[in-house]
Amino acid sequence: MNTNPEIAHGVRANGILTNYHDSGSGFPVLLIHGSGPGVSAWANWRLTMPELAKRSRVIAPDMAGFGFTERPQGIAYNLDTWVAQAVGLLDALDIAQADVVGNSFGGALALAMAIRHPKRVRRLVLMGSVGVPFEITPGLDAAWGYEPSIENMRKLLDIFAYDRSLVTDELAELRYQASIRPGFQESFSAMFPAPRQRWVNAMASREQDIRALPHETLVIHGREDKVIPLSTSLTLAQWIDRSQLHVFGRCGHWTQIEHAQRFAKLVGDFLTEQQS
Secondary structure, eight states: OOOOTTOOEEEEETTEEEEEEEEOOSSEEEEEOOOOTTOOHHHHHTTTHHHHTTTSEEEEEOOTTSTTSOOOTTOOOSHHHHHHHHHHHHHHTTOSOEEEEEETHHHHHHHHHHHHSGGGEEEEEEESOOOSOOOOOHHHHHHHTOOOOHHHHHHHHHHHOSSGGGSOHHHHHHHHHHHTSTTHHHHHHHHSOSSTHHHHHHTOOOHHHHHTOOSEEEEEEETTOSSSOHHHHHHHHHHOTTEEEEEESSOOSOHHHHTHHHHHHHHHHHHHSOOO
16 A cells, blocks of 8 residues: 555556646646655645645646656656646546646746646646746756755755745655655756756746736745745736736745745635636
8 A cells, every 4th residue: 555645646647647636626726846856746735735625626746757757768858748748637637727836847837838728727826936037046056956965955955945944854854865766866867957047948938928828827936035036926927917926025935835824825815716
């Protein structure tokens, strides 16, 4: 019997055997995780899923190359692959439309998904999101360039969190162990090789496409984020017509962990309020 909480259901999404979590009932919400080393949907969203599941059906997949989703030989890790996998998951679960919440790297996927498949997305939440041009930060360069060691994982957590008391050495040990599972580091290091500015650019959507988005959008950022600069969310909030922006003070890159209750309430309220 599986005792690992990170492993839940399996289904083929656009041909990729995808590990995903599925809880609650109501209008579906697709949660797309970030791209830190050893990440999985569960590691990213474990505090958010039970709260959102009180009001919505919550679906959180491991994207290709991450977590416990299959890593097919010769797969191209890029926006096209990931967006097709996300839409393929909705197809496999017979979901015509969902709200989409994207964290960091996942924000770029959520944005691209809304642009390419506008009818599949109802509302959009972008948290500490990639998806617009910016100069790569030392923090993101360090995260994407991670080489497995407990010391390097501790350093990364120092970069990710504003309040290090939330991000314990125990968590560093867990995330380090996750990053050295068979296949994990191989796919991770293949994904964003140096020079890494090109991957920031490759994840960006075109300004005119973002400006044309009709979706109600909630943009969230931590003021002290050292991984993705706050300026990216200011840009998104300016470009997306039906957007609102919420900035958490005393918060780094992990809003959903550092301000877990407030984050879940903010997102839950936004997704369940009546359309204006």
